[in-house]
Structures are given as structure tokens and as C-alpha cells.
Amino acid sequence: MRSVITDVAIIGAGAAGIPAAIEAGLAGAAVDVFEQSDHTGGSCNGGNGVFAVGTAMQKEKQFTYTKKEILSYWMNYTHNMVDIRLVSEFINRSAATVEWLKGYGVEFSDLVAYYPGAMHVWHFRRDGSPFITDLLKAVSDKAGAKYHLNTAVKNLIIKDGRCVGFIGEDSEGEIEVSAKAVIIASGGAGKRADFVKEQTGCELGKDITVFPGMLYEDAATAPKLGIELAWEAGAAHTKLMIDSFASIPDPNFGPGGVPAQLPWFRQPQNICVNLHGERFISEAEMKNGAFMGNAIAIQKQSTAFMIFDQALRDKYDHTGMDYVMGNVHFMDDLTPDEYLKMNWDRGNRDIIVAETLEELCESTGIDRSLIRTVEEYNQAIEAHGNDPIFHKENEYLQPIKGPIYYCAKFRRHAYGVMGGLRINHRAEVISVDGDAIPGLYAAGNDANAIYGDTYPFSLSGNTSSFAINTGRIAGEQAAKFAKDLES
Ligand SMILES: Cc1cc2nc3c(=O)[nH]c(=O)nc-3n(C[C@H](O)[C@H](O)[C@H](O)COP(=O)(O)OP(=O)(O)OC[C@H]3O[C@@H](n4cnc5c(N)ncnc54)[C@H](O)[C@@H]3O)c2cc1C
Missing domain, CATH: 3.50.50.60 (FAD/NAD(P)-binding domain)
Structure with a gap:
């Protein structure tokens, strides 16, 4: 030797x-x-x-x-x-x-x-x-x-x-x-899904999304x-400890869990629901991706959806956003609409735009209870100016009425395992x-x-x-x- x-x-x-x-x-x-x-x-x-x-x-x-x-x-x-x-x-x-x-x-x-x-x-x-x-x-x-x-x-x-x-x-x-x-x-x-599953019960690449190429392909030949x-x-x-955060799955990954072109999807004014069509957290929590990821982890299929409408998009575009990722710049210079189009041209359906909530449920698999959730959310804001369930801060409360709805699917995404x-x-x-x-x-x-x-x-x-x-x-x-x- x-x-x-x-x-x-x-x-x-x-x-x-x-x-x-x-x-x-x-x-x-x-x-x-x-x-x-x-x-x-x-x-x-x-x-x-x-x-x-x-x-x-x-x-x-x-x-x-x-x-x-x-x-x-x-x-x-x-x-x-x-x-x-x-x-x-x-x-x-x-x-x-x-x-x-x-x-x-x-x-x-x-x-x-x-x-x-x-x-x-x-x-x-x-x-x-x-x-x-x-x-x-x-x-x-x-x-x-x-x-x-x-x-x-x-x-x-x-x-x-x-x-x-x-x-x-x-x-x-x-x-x-x-x-x-x-x-x-x-x-x-973080590169060994088999080991992490054995130690934590969580399967990287399945229960939690990972960066392309992050995992060793074959545990049997992977280095110790x-x-x-x-x-x-x-x-x-x-x-x-799985170092994870709430994110739109790759290839749409970006700063704060969203593509750099689409920061609208991590704003506290949005409404966030699970597959049952129910809110499960104050959307203001979206600022801390790790905490939000923990909340998503215990939802059905560890999946959540961030939704906003055209009125909110116009507001974000004209008066700016509350959650901005400081000096974090990533990649290309496509406009948001060019970015969305590129996404769909590639067949990715994690970000969608729908005319109605019914259509949104149809294409995402969210239960139609979403319609009631949105009605109740809007009613509470319009009648009482508050969020009686999660007590989201008043400045983040805005009814979501359509007609156009933007929606992104969120999972938990891993940076690595510590x-x-x-x-x-x-x-x-x-x-x-x-x-x-x-x-x-x-x-x-x-x-x-x-x-x-x-x-x-x-x-x-x-x-x-x-x-x-x-x-x-x-x-x-x-x-x-x-x-x-x-x-
Ligand atoms: C996309 C991304 C962005 C990040 N951005 C930041 C950031 O901005 N700030 C921040 O603080 N952290 C960031 N991180 C995390 C940061 O990169 C890691 O915390 C850091 O690299 C860990 O250093 P390490 O030396 O422990 O592991 P690594 O840098 O991964 O080095 C470990 C090395 O050991 C080698 N190795 C493994 N097994 C063996 C073996 N049996 N024999 C020989 N060699 C072996 C591996 O091939 C590897 O080269 C980011 C991570 C990712 C994935």
C-alpha cells in the first residue's frame, strides 16, 4: 500500500x-x-x-x-x-x-x-x-x-x-x-439521502427538495x-439538523426562496394556504424562510401555496414591497413576465396564473374550501379590519378579490445537513x-x-x-x- x-x-x-x-x-x-x-x-x-x-x-x-x-x-x-x-x-x-x-x-x-x-x-x-x-x-x-x-x-x-x-x-x-x-x-x-433518512426520518429529494446535483447518486459507492x-x-x-427553508422548488429557487424576478411571492400581504385550502400561519412569517419551512413541513404533502391578485401585484410594482432581500442579486435580467413565460415554456407548473379561484383549485389540487377561506379572510378585513385567526399585522391586511390570481407552490428546500x-x-x-x-x-x-x-x-x-x-x-x-x- x-x-x-x-x-x-x-x-x-x-x-x-x-x-x-x-x-x-x-x-x-x-x-x-x-x-x-x-x-x-x-x-x-x-x-x-x-x-x-x-x-x-x-x-x-x-x-x-x-x-x-x-x-x-x-x-x-x-x-x-x-x-x-x-x-x-x-x-x-x-x-x-x-x-x-x-x-x-x-x-x-x-x-x-x-x-x-x-x-x-x-x-x-x-x-x-x-x-x-x-x-x-x-x-x-x-x-x-x-x-x-x-x-x-x-x-x-x-x-x-x-x-x-x-x-x-x-x-x-x-x-x-x-x-x-x-x-x-x-x-x-447533506449529500447522503440514505443516511439522513436513517437518522432523521426525512428523505432528502423527496420530503425536502434539494439543489440539482447535491446528492450522491448511489449510496453504495458514495464516500464515507x-x-x-x-x-x-x-x-x-x-x-x-436539516438546514432548510420555504422555497418554490428548483429551477425556481432564488433569494428568500423565490426567483429574483418574483419577490411578490414572499410578501406578507399575500394569503398562504395548504392543500386543504386553509390558512395555517400568518403570512408575515414568510420573512424567515426557516420558520416558514418548519410550518410547511407539517402540512399535507409538506406543501403550501402563496396567492395574491392583480391589485396586489400592481401595488407591489408601483409602491414597492415589504420584504426585500437586501443586496442579494442573482442571475439574469428577465422581466417578471418574461420570467413567468420562460417558466411555463419549460413545462414548469409550480407558478401559475388563473382567472378565478375555481380555476386555481383545478390546476393546483388545492381543495375548493379555498374559496370560503378567501371569502372569510376578505370579510374579516372589510368588516373589522383584522385577522381573527392569526392576528396578522393590520398594515399587511388587504382583501384578495381577483379577477387574476397569481399562485406559487412552496416546499421545504435544503441547503445542507449540519x-x-x-x-x-x-x-x-x-x-x-x-x-x-x-x-x-x-x-x-x-x-x-x-x-x-x-x-x-x-x-x-x-x-x-x-x-x-x-x-x-x-x-x-x-x-x-x-x-x-x-x-
Ligand atoms: C447554494 C448555497 C449557498 C450558500 N450560501 C451561503 C452563504 O452565503 N453563507 C453561508 O454562511 N453559507 C452558505 N452556504 C453554506 C456553506 O456553503 C457551507 O456551510 C460550507 O460550505 C460548509 O463548509 P464545510 O467545509 O463544512 O463543507 P464543504 O465546503 O462542503 O466541504 C466539504 C468537502 O469534503 C469533501 N469530502 C466529503 N467526504 C469526503 C471523504 N470521505 N474523503 C475526502 N473528502 C471528502 C467534499 O467533497 C467537500 O469538498 C451555502 C450553501 C449552498 C449550497
């Missing part, structure tokens, strides 16, 4: 693995990175932007969020069910990491809040500027990291309770990698997850006994068990930021561990 001997061996060359390689390399360690695919960058090349608190950019724009305030918000949001020491380490380092990224050429153009009331913590990469992971990969090359592409890791090697390497495999066969420290940064379970590798080696389990491994604030992997496994570190989605059950869209840019920050911590700590072994 071929062999590689190194100080720090990293599994996965994505948003966590590459920063880990930089920090370990800069600390003087020999670094080898093993990546199962034929490219570096991981699932999203570092994403559109990163979460941080207390940055120069925030101060310039007079956003005064403090680390204390965000930490307290976070622990409240998660009911203290996540490791506060790890969360605080992440928050405390986040601003310095933005400066670190800038130092390596990442260009941030704006601060974005995902919805009105969300925090301006998403440091947005300038449109058209190089991907974060591409810039960092070049830095890691200079720091001496060696990349082994098309090489999947199959098993960790544990000797006397310490992780001392792993077995990888490329097209020529197996490779034994001996390392003083190993970092798992393999991106979470870093989570599986560590569990086999005695690591503690954390629950998996968690599985428990790490401490030094990114050490914790064993089932509650102690750190010597020589074994993890970072990024595999170790991201800090949200509880729902992604916090109020603090956007969070997952890539967690990956980059924990990658940096893992790289520093693994290099230190390797050095300490020598002395």
Missing part, C-alpha cells in the same frame, strides 16, 4: 478544510489535504457571505451589535441546548476572521440582513469577485499544503485511543496516511461521511465518554451542532462563517498538538 507521512492530515477541501490547512501550514506543520472530488471549494465555494459581529464594516455603518448581545440572543434561541463555550469562541473570533479574509483578498461589498428585523451580520462578498475558497486555496498552497484530489477517506486509524491517521483511496488503490493529527472537514451529511468515520472511532453523536459530531471550543472531537479524542479534530458542517433545530436566518452567513472559523481553530490546534508530540 502507498503511504503518506505528515503532521496534519485534513479530510475535505471545502470552507473548513482550506482555512485549517492555512493555519496549520503557517504554524509550521506539514499539511496534506484529502478531497474525494476532483476540485477544491466544497459545496458552495465559501458562500455569498459570512456572519461576523463587531467588524469595522459594521462600525462604519453604525450597527452597534455587541458580542455579549449576540451570544445572549443565540443561547436564548437555542434554549441553552448547545455548547456556549464553542458559540462564544466562534462569535468572539468572527470579526477578526473577516479582517483575515480581507487580508487574503476577499472583497466584501455590503452588510445584509436576511429580512426586516434580522441583524446586519451577513458580510456580503462583492458580486463577481473571486470565490472565498479559491482565494484561500492559493494561500494554503503558499503555506505548503499538499492536496490529494479524487481521494476519499475510508477509515480512521486509532492506536491506544489516539487518532494517528487514516486509510484513503484513489483510482490506483489504497493509501495509508500517518499523521500526528487529523481534521475532519467533510461537509456534513466524516461523521461515520468519527462515530466508528468512538465519537459522541449529536442530532442532525451536525453529527460534538467538538469543544478547541475543535477537538468529543468521544462518547465525554473526553476529547487525542489527535482528532473536526470543523464545518460535520461539527456544526450549535443551532438547535432550526437555522438562525436572523444571523445570516452563519454556516460558512462557522466552517471558516472552526477550520482556523482546528488548524491551529492540530499544528500545536503535532508540535507538542515532538517535544
Whole structure:
């Protein structure tokens, strides 16, 4: 069997693995990175932007969020069910990491809040500027990291309770990698529908829509997850969390769950119903796609419909919309009507326009109780100026009368799947006994068990930021561990 001997061996060359390689390399360690695919960058090349608190950019724009305030918000949001020491380490380092990224050429153009009331913590990469992971990969090359592409890791090697390497495999066969420290940064379970179904009961691609090409096609030949590798080696389990939000299914995906051309479909003035033709939530909740996705998940066929009429469309077009996705720009410059036409020309029926509610029910499968639901909604607004069921804010109440109705079908859509491994604030992997496994570190989605059950869209840019920050911590700590072994 071929062999590689190194100080720090990293599994996965994505948003966590590459920063880990930089920090370990800069600390003087020999670094080898093993990546199962034929490219570096991981699932999203570092994403559109990163979460941080207390940055120069925030101060310039007079956003005064403090680390204390965000930490307290976070622990409240998660009911203290996540490791506060790890969360605080992440928050405390986040601003310095933005400066670190800038130092390596990442260009941030704006601060974005995902919805009105969300925090301006998403440091947005300038449109058209190089991907974060591409810039960092070049830095890691200079720091001496060696990349082994098309090489999947199959098993960790544990000797006397310490992780001392792993077995990888490329097209020529197996490779034994001996390392003083190993970092798992393999991106979470989001590509393995079989594993996620087994762990959560939810089937990616069926119960929840996914991006095209996101899933491994054949579970039998898919590379092992870093989570599986560590569990086999005695690591503690954390629950998996599907990072999901309400969205019109692909190919109509876009910012806030709707195509960039059709933001009308996520406005609070619309009416939202399930397949029974009944409202199930205040439409104002649409601003937070993750919360809305949770509500959709428990409806019949995990499906919902957003409906508005021509009068509302005219209002949106002439006086603007309440829920605007900040500085998020995606793709082409078709007008809304051109976009709708393109959609139908391609045979997609997730967005439809109907003359009457009867016609709408016919083409969507929504029960005809919709007609009564809309009548009652309109009557309550006209007679009492309120929403007696969900108490939607008065400024969002407008009767929906047609004659033209616009309707989009919403499902829950997954960005990825987080968690599985428990790490401490030094990114050490914790064993089932509650102690750190010597020589074994993890970072990024595999170790991201800090949200509880729902992604916090109020603090956007969070997952890539967690990956980059924990990658940096893992790289520093693994290099230190390797050095300490020598002395
Ligand atoms: C469309 C989209 C947009 C996004 N936008 C944002 C955003 O704006 N802000 C934000 O914070 N987050 C965003 N994210 C999420 C962000 O991309 C992820 O949180 C981040 O990439 C996770 O980093 P990671 O290193 O854990 O995993 P990845 O970046 O996915 O890297 C994991 C790597 O490990 C490799 N690997 C897996 N198994 C093995 C194995 N057995 N052996 C060897 N290699 C292996 C994989 O091939 C992959 O290259 C977005 C995600 C998507 C899909």
C-alpha cells in the first residue's frame, strides 16, 4: 500500500478544510489535504457571505451589535441546548476572521440582513469577485499544503485511543496516511439521502427538495461521511439538523426562496394556504424562510401555496414591497413576465396564473374550501379590519378579490445537513465518554451542532462563517498538538 507521512492530515477541501490547512501550514506543520472530488471549494465555494459581529464594516455603518448581545440572543434561541463555550469562541473570533479574509483578498461589498428585523451580520462578498475558497486555496498552497484530489477517506486509524491517521483511496488503490493529527472537514451529511433518512426520518429529494446535483447518486459507492468515520472511532453523536427553508422548488429557487424576478411571492400581504385550502400561519412569517419551512413541513404533502391578485401585484410594482432581500442579486435580467413565460415554456407548473379561484383549485389540487377561506379572510378585513385567526399585522391586511390570481407552490428546500459530531471550543472531537479524542479534530458542517433545530436566518452567513472559523481553530490546534508530540 502507498503511504503518506505528515503532521496534519485534513479530510475535505471545502470552507473548513482550506482555512485549517492555512493555519496549520503557517504554524509550521506539514499539511496534506484529502478531497474525494476532483476540485477544491466544497459545496458552495465559501458562500455569498459570512456572519461576523463587531467588524469595522459594521462600525462604519453604525450597527452597534455587541458580542455579549449576540451570544445572549443565540443561547436564548437555542434554549441553552448547545455548547456556549464553542458559540462564544466562534462569535468572539468572527470579526477578526473577516479582517483575515480581507487580508487574503476577499472583497466584501455590503452588510445584509436576511429580512426586516434580522441583524446586519451577513458580510456580503462583492458580486463577481473571486470565490472565498479559491482565494484561500492559493494561500494554503503558499503555506505548503499538499492536496490529494479524487481521494476519499475510508477509515480512521486509532492506536491506544489516539487518532494517528487514516486509510484513503484513489483510482490506483489504497493509501495509508500517518499523521500526528487529523481534521475532519467533510461537509456534513447533506449529500447522503440514505443516511439522513436513517437518522432523521426525512428523505432528502423527496420530503425536502434539494439543489440539482447535491446528492450522491448511489449510496453504495458514495464516500464515507466524516461523521461515520468519527462515530466508528468512538465519537459522541449529536442530532442532525436539516438546514432548510420555504422555497418554490428548483429551477425556481432564488433569494428568500423565490426567483429574483418574483419577490411578490414572499410578501406578507399575500394569503398562504395548504392543500386543504386553509390558512395555517400568518403570512408575515414568510420573512424567515426557516420558520416558514418548519410550518410547511407539517402540512399535507409538506406543501403550501402563496396567492395574491392583480391589485396586489400592481401595488407591489408601483409602491414597492415589504420584504426585500437586501443586496442579494442573482442571475439574469428577465422581466417578471418574461420570467413567468420562460417558466411555463419549460413545462414548469409550480407558478401559475388563473382567472378565478375555481380555476386555481383545478390546476393546483388545492381543495375548493379555498374559496370560503378567501371569502372569510376578505370579510374579516372589510368588516373589522383584522385577522381573527392569526392576528396578522393590520398594515399587511388587504382583501384578495381577483379577477387574476397569481399562485406559487412552496416546499421545504435544503441547503445542507449540519451536525453529527460534538467538538469543544478547541475543535477537538468529543468521544462518547465525554473526553476529547487525542489527535482528532473536526470543523464545518460535520461539527456544526450549535443551532438547535432550526437555522438562525436572523444571523445570516452563519454556516460558512462557522466552517471558516472552526477550520482556523482546528488548524491551529492540530499544528500545536503535532508540535507538542515532538517535544
Ligand atoms: C447554494 C448555497 C449557498 C450558500 N450560501 C451561503 C452563504 O452565503 N453563507 C453561508 O454562511 N453559507 C452558505 N452556504 C453554506 C456553506 O456553503 C457551507 O456551510 C460550507 O460550505 C460548509 O463548509 P464545510 O467545509 O463544512 O463543507 P464543504 O465546503 O462542503 O466541504 C466539504 C468537502 O469534503 C469533501 N469530502 C466529503 N467526504 C469526503 C471523504 N470521505 N474523503 C475526502 N473528502 C471528502 C467534499 O467533497 C467537500 O469538498 C451555502 C450553501 C449552498 C449550497
